[in-house]
Every structure is written in structure tokens, then in C-alpha cells.
Amino acid sequence: MQPVRQPQHQRNPQLETLLQEISGLLGPAEQQVAARYRMPTHPVVLVMGLPRCGSTLTMQWLAASGRFAYPSNLLSRFYAAPYVGVRIQQLLTDPAFSFGNELHDLAASIDFASTLGKTRGALAPNEFWYFWRRFIPNIEPRRLTDEELAEVRSSEFAAELAALEAAFGKPLAMKGLILALNISFLDQLLDKVLFLHLRRHPFYNIQSLLESRERYYGDRAGWYSIKPPEYDWLVGEDPITQVVGQVVFTHQAMAADLAQIDAARQLAVSYEAFCADPAGVWDQLTGRLRAQGLDADWPYDGPDRFPDTNQVRLPAGDVQAILDAYRRFTGEQLAL
Numbered sequence: 001m002q003p004v005r006q007p008q009h010q011r012n013p014q015l016e017t018l019l020q021e022i023s024g025l026l027g028p029a030e031q032q033v034a035a036r037y038r039m040p041t042h043p044v045v046l047v048m049g050l051p052r053c054g055s056t057l058t059m060q061w062l063a064a065s066g067r068f069a070y071p072s073n074l075l076s077r078f079y080a081a082p083y084v085g086v087r088i089q090q091l092l093t094d095p096a097f098s099f100g101n102e103l104h105d106l107a108a109s110i111d112f113a114s115t116l117g118k119t120r121g122a123l124a125p126n127e128f129w130y131f132w133r134r135f136i137p138n139i140e141p142r143r144l145t146d147e148e149l150a151e152v153r154s155s156e157f158a159a160e161l162a163a164l165e166a167a168f169g170k171p172l173a174m175k176g177l178i179l180a181l182n183i184s185f186l187d188q189l190l191d192k193v194l195f196l197h198l199r200r201h202p203f204y205n206i207q208s209l210l211e212s213r214e215r216y217y218g219d220r221a222g223w224y225s226i227k228p229p230e231y232d233w234l235v236g237e238d239p240i241t242q243v244v245g246q247v248v249f250t251h252q253a254m255a256a257d258l259a260q261i262d263a264a265r266q267l268a269v270s271y272e273a274f275c276a277d278p279a280g281v282w283d284q285l286t287g288r289l290r291a292q293g294l295d296a297d298w299p300y301d302g303p304d305r306f307p308d309t310n311q312v313r314l315p316a317g318d319v320q321a322i323l324d325a326y327r328r329f330t331g332e333q334l335a336l
Helices: 013-034 055-065 082-093 154-168 183-189 202-217 239-258 271-276 278-291 316-330
Strands: 044-048 173-175 193-199 266-270
Touching (some): 013 082, 044 055, 082 154, 154 183, 183 239, 193 239, 193 271, 193 278, 202 239, 202 316, 239 316, 266 271, 266 278, 271 278
Parallel strands (some): 044 173, 044 193, 193 266
């Protein structure tokens, strides 16, 4: 039986119908705009990592800097016409287009709160999955086969990213979780890219994913988010073994992909180091961007640190089961 989302995580059918109507109306105009573009001029920052690794916080941090274009909750409504959506967003929220403060209540600052990757606020970052799904054959994050990769509408995808970049006039940053198991494909697709690879202490990543299952479905039985190549046999295991395998095997697959990619086009950052010293991560990030030709001599003016939520919250039996499964899969003993 398919797991059922908790009511607060279920889709709004009225919204879905309206989005389809808007897409049908604006899609043809977007095609005309996108035809003028081919490839982003600046490096595209793609935030990669397991779910619950800190990627949402990282995107909020990038968005709050003001240095990057990014898909917002408002823009996500225009997934079939993102260039048009950017122009509408600017018209409604950008102070540069203000007149008599008529719409001042629509502009909002970006905070650092979220629920299972979902942010609140019109200008808060959005995962933009509906946009990605226009070009790729998968609905959920998993590895695409060579046959499926051949179906990806690569040139249209790159052109739409270029149109977004042009509309904002800034380098683009966004989550890439939906293709996190095909990083080498994205590397070949984009002329300039920076994979910001986030990793969290495995135990706390596992713990958070177990808690996410409970919040999303009401129990631990339903699979949540990315499916590693080993999914077909993992799905028959108990929930703790499933999630440990999800974390271990997804990380291994991503690491194997990243090992084939030029070091100048990637930056590995731990969640713990990011929380402790975001300014240091900023320096590394902007250095990588400058190495790809972007004029990113930007001083850091964000938070000095972020709260680290790595605390053991599970009962002792679950903790031991996680440690045992991790050692069984990796041969390593996790230290807490």
C-alpha cells in the first residue's frame, strides 16, 4: 500500500488546477523568450547533498546574500514560464520598480526557518521541482539510466536557466537534489557550474530522515525522498536499515560522480563547518566562482554562525540499531 502524506503535506488540488491554467496561458510566451538564449553566462551554483543535510539553510543563506538569482516560492508558481515569472516577481516586489509604496507589503525579508525543506514567504527559496520535471523523465530523485538521460531536454533546460540568469542579472543558485545521482551528466550539460556538495554527520542525517518520515507520513514505513541505486532491495528492509542504506549508498554514488569532475567545479562543505563558520564557506565559494571568471569579490555580511541541530533525540535502541547498520554497510564505527 502506498504511504499517504499527512494532511499538511498534501497538495492543494485547487492550486494545482490554477497552476496548470497559468502554465497553458504563459508557456507559449516563455518559449519565444527562451529561444533567445542558449547557456548561462555565469557559473550555476547547484546545491547537492542528501535530504536533511542542510541544503535548505544553505539556499536561504545564498538567497539572503542578495548576490544570487534563485527560484522563490512566488517564482515556483510560474514553473512553465520562469522568465515571465521573474518579471512579475520584480514588478511586485523589487524596490527598483516601486511606485509610491503601493505594494510595499509584498516585499519580505528572508529568514532561516523551514519545515522538511519547505520555506515560508513569497521570496523564500523553493526547490523548483515542477520546473525540473519539465525537462527530465523522473518525478522523484533517483539515478536516471542512459536511456532516460537521452530523453532529457538538455538544450531547453540550459536555455531556460540562461533566461532566468538574464532576467535577474545575477548568477543562478538552486538545489539540484532531483538529479543528485546524475551529477556527471549535469557537469557535461553546463558550460560553467559549481557543485556545492553538502554533507552532514551520517548519524544526524539518518536521525533527521527518520523523523522526516514520521512528520511526512505519520510513521516510519514510507520511503522519503531520494532513492539510491540499491533501493530495490533496501525497500524490503526495516525502516532504520532503509534510511542507513539510503544515506550510505547515496553518498557513495554522489562521491563516485564527483570524483570524475574537475575540482575547480565543486566545493565540499560539511553542515557542521557551515554552521560554525559561514564566512569561511563564503570565502571558499566566492574563490571558486572567481576561478571560473565571475567577478565575485563580494565581502561577507551574513550571520556569524548558525545553530547546529546535531543532537541525539532517538531512544537508545534506535541509536544502537543505526550504529550497527552503518558498521555493517561501511565497516566503520560512527562516533557520536
